[in-house]
Amino acid sequence: xxxxxxxxxxxxxxxxxxxxxxxxxxxxxxxxxxxxxxxxxxxxxxxxxxxxxxxxxxxxxxxxxxxxxxxxxxxxxxxxxxxxxxxxx
Amino acid sequence: xxxxxxxxxxxxxxxxxxxxxxxxxxxxxxxxxxxxxxxxxxxxxxxxxxxxxxxxxxxxxxxxxxxxxxxxxxxxxxxxxxxxxxxxxxxxxxxxxxxxxxxxxxxxxxxxxxxxxxxxxxxxxxxxxxxxxxxxxxxxxxxxxxxxxxxxxxxxxxxxxxxxxxxxxxxxxxxxxxxxxxxxxxxxxxxxxxxxxxxxxxxxxxxxxxxxxxxxxxxxxxxxxxxxxxxxxxxxxxxxxxxxxxxxxxxxxxxxxxxxxxxxxxxxxxxxxxxxxxxxxxxxxxxxxxxxxxxxxxxxxxxxxxxxxxxxxxxxxxxxxxxxxxxxxxxxxxxxxxxxxxxxxxxxxxxxxxxxxxxxxxxxxxxxxxxxxxxxxxxxxxxxxxxxxxxxxxxxxxxxxxxxxxxxxxxxxxxxxxxxxxxxxxxxxxxxxxxxxxxxxxxxxxxxxxxxxxxxxxxxxxxxxxxxxxxxxxxxxxxxxxxxxxxxxxxxxxxxxxxxxxxxxxxxxxxxxxxxxxxxxxxxxxxxxxxxxxxxxxxxxxxxxxxxxxxxxxxxxxxxxxxxxxxxxxxxxxxxxx
Numbered sequence: 001x002x003x004x005x006x007x008x009x010x011x012x013x014x015x016x017x018x019x020x021x022x023x024x025x026x027x028x029x030x031x032x033x034x035x036x037x038x039x040x041x042x043x044x045x046x047x048x049x050x051x052x053x054x055x056x057x058x059x060x061x062x063x064x065x066x067x068x069x070x071x072x073x074x075x076x077x078x079x080x081x082x083x084x085x086x087x088x089x
Numbered sequence: 090x091x092x093x094x095x096x097x098x099x100x101x102x103x104x105x106x107x108x109x110x111x112x113x114x115x116x117x118x119x120x121x122x123x124x125x126x127x128x129x130x131x132x133x134x135x136x137x138x139x140x141x142x143x144x145x146x147x148x149x150x151x152x153x154x155x156x157x158x159x160x161x162x163x164x165x166x167x168x169x170x171x172x173x174x175x176x177x178x179x180x181x182x183x184x185x186x187x188x189x190x191x192x193x194x195x196x197x198x199x200x201x202x203x204x205x206x207x208x209x210x211x212x213x214x215x216x217x218x219x220x221x222x223x224x225x226x227x228x229x230x231x232x233x234x235x236x237x238x239x240x241x242x243x244x245x246x247x248x249x250x251x252x253x254x255x256x257x258x259x260x261x262x263x264x265x266x267x268x269x270x271x272x273x274x275x276x277x278x279x280x281x282x283x284x285x286x287x288x289x290x291x292x293x294x295x296x297x298x299x300x301x302x303x304x305x306x307x308x309x310x311x312x313x314x315x316x317x318x319x320x321x322x323x324x325x326x327x328x329x330x331x332x333x334x335x336x337x338x339x340x341x342x343x344x345x346x347x348x349x350x351x352x353x354x355x356x357x358x359x360x361x362x363x364x365x366x367x368x369x370x371x372x373x374x375x376x377x378x379x380x381x382x383x384x385x386x387x388x389x390x391x392x393x394x395x396x397x398x399x400x401x402x403x404x405x406x407x408x409x410x411x412x413x414x415x416x417x418x419x420x421x422x423x424x425x426x427x428x429x430x431x432x433x434x435x436x437x438x439x440x441x442x443x444x445x446x447x448x449x450x451x452x453x454x455x456x457x458x459x460x461x462x463x464x465x466x467x468x469x470x471x472x473x474x475x476x477x478x479x480x481x482x483x484x485x486x487x488x489x490x491x492x493x494x495x496x497x498x499x500x501x502x503x504x505x506x507x508x509x510x511x512x513x514x515x516x517x518x519x520x521x522x523x524x525x526x527x528x529x530x531x532x533x534x535x536x537x538x539x540x541x542x543x544x545x546x547x548x549x550x551x552x553x554x555x556x557x558x559x560x561x562x563x564x565x566x567x568x569x570x571x572x573x574x575x576x577x578x579x580x581x582x583x584x585x586x587x588x589x590x591x592x593x594x595x596x597x598x599x600x601x602x603x604x605x606x607x608x609x610x611x612x613x614x615x616x617x618x619x620x621x622x623x624x625x626x627x628x629x630x631x632x633x634x635x636x637x638x639x640x641x642x643x644x645x646x647x648x649x650x651x652x653x654x655x656x657x658x659x660x661x662x663x664x665x666x667x
Contacts, residue, residue: 038297049149055153055161059247062160064320080098082566087107 097483130192141287144301144618145294148241149279150353151263152307154256154270156316157349157528163270165242167265169225172216175207177235184233191228192217199285201463244270248316250358251323253525254374255314258361267372269312271474311528313349318342318497322352326608326627329627330356333591333613339376340609341382341509342635345602348359348513348522348532350471351635353377353506379474380502381609384577385620386594387460389515392432393538393546394459395447403545406431409442419490421445421497433549437558439574441497446497453454454482455494462537463511463521465503471526479503498575509607512594515550516571516602519543547571551599560593563625565633568601569645574620579612588612596642597632604635
């Protein structure tokens with residue numbers, strides 16, 4: 001009876017110790033994972049930001065005013081007046 | 090032996106004495122240890138953490154705004170704001186000039202600011218906000234104690250002044266202040282998160298420990314505007330302003346059938362990218378906030394009221410000679426006598442006398458009812474901040490003079506958007522919709538007038554741009570146009586001035602309208618001031634461009650296949666994702 005109590009106490013003590021170590025391991029793991037997550041989130045943000053920058057750049061190049069300038073001045077394009085249009089059947 | 094002769098000491102007493110001293114000291118230490126480790130553990134732990142653990146906000150990305158085809162109109166880009174802990178920074182006084190130099194600010198001013206903030210026990214003071222990451226890094230490379238960075242976002246508007254009034258802008262804290270940025274702030278703005286970080290002695294972040302709350306990025310917004318059309322409208326308005334030496338102007342283009350706003354521009358404008366706002370009057374979205382007496386553009390609604398009352402038919406002939414009409418102590422005048430006109434003639438010639446005669450055959454309540462149904466005197470429900478409702482007084486207050494003047498557009502006031510909405514309603518066979526800034530908003534519509542009546546008025550409005558009408562210059566080659574001119578004297582200080590407002594409102598193609606457009610030009614001073622000569626040509630160019638951009642097949646020239654462009658009716662929008 002007494003032996004059983006001692007064994008049980010020992011077992012529980014071991015279990016407590018084990019779980020304590022496991023807590024430490026899990027915590028460490030969570031930190032490592034968090035760092036990875038943080039890095040990936042940062043990467044995603046950078047890519048988003050790059051995308052925004054590219055969008056802005058594209059919007060600047062595709063500015064209708066600029067396109068018009070290039071079309072009329074550099075390429076000598078013009079809008080066809082109705083008198084020059086023919087509708088093909 | 091000296092030993093024996095030594096004085097007798099009580100060893101036992103000494104032993105107890107020493108033990109007592111050690112005991113007291115020991116229990117003192119123990120008590121202190123318990124006090125520190127158990128009783129006040131939390132306090133000291135917090136104090137310790139506070140030395141190196143900090144919670145810092147993670148800024149959330151503000152949603153982008155794009156036009157109906159996915160072209161970006163407002164994009165957030167990251168910038169760096171530098172801040173300092175004044176206490177720590179002031180420890181290295183000798184390096185302050187170096188810092189001020191790198192920040193490009195005055196060293197004395199910086200010192201004053203830091204001292205002031207230190208005095209108030211602040212641990213956070215902005216040194217400079219919204220720097221480019223490269224410039225900020227150069228400052229951080231100085232490795233001054235207490236100088237830190239914080240990432241923030243800044244809005245860029247690639248459309249600049251062309252979109253300024255509609256989009257509005259955000260303040261330095263990334264909150265909407267005007268326009269769409271303000272109206273949709275709750276949708277666009279994200280919610281910033283928080284994370285716990287470890288800082289070193291200088292206050293720099295060493296490591297992130299955990300995320301307390303993740304940031305919630307804001308939603309993207311797809312507007313109903315078409316960038317190309319907006320540019321076109323802006324350019325035409327600018328040209329018309331210069332040509333007529335006008336003081337201000339607005340253009341609104343609505344899509345008929347959805348109520349979506351395709352373009353809305355005003356002059357004078359401002360650049361939303363610049364934080365310097367010299368003239369706050371230029372910030373107003375005049376198309377929505379400024380009311381004016383519409384003048385003759387109101388006549389189609391007087392005619393609609395006349396037809397609905399049953400007292401008049403489309404072919405009813407009204408005698409407008411001799412071109413003047415005495416109403417109480419007021420004389421209603423036409424530009425010249427037009428003689429006998431039918432209802433279409435009243436619109437085509439824009440006869441004030443004719444409109445007054447129509448009004449005299451109807452009750453006040455009936456006229457008010459029609460105007461009210463077409464949205465005059467009420468905000469349109471676009472949801473834009475600062476929108477004006479215009480004024481349409483109660484019919485009980487109308488005397489015979491008011492009734493007459495209201496029938497040709499004086500004595501009530503409206504915004505450009507309200508006019509556009511009313512004409513879009515006529516164009517859509519009497520179905521009224523709240524104008525919308527959001528693409529695909531699908532606002533509910535309600536019938537405000539019998540479709541046949543709307544079609545009848547629409548037919549009459551075609552004669553306005555036909556040869557002999559008052560606005561032949563509003564015509565768009567190859568398309569039929571329905572519309573109405575307006576020229577109103579501006580009121581200032583309670584009296585009508587010899588300053589004018591020219592307006593043209595209409596839609597095209599007349600039989601199956603796709604766009605409704607209103608052009609308002611205030612105070613043209615280059616000679617001509619009639620709506621038919623100042624506003625109508627602008628309308629023609631903007632609507633012509635709009636029909637071309639929307640791939641609407643020409644309907645007024647024989648031979649054009651009417652189904653040709655149906656398949657590519659709408660440009661395919663790029664999916665917007667982030």
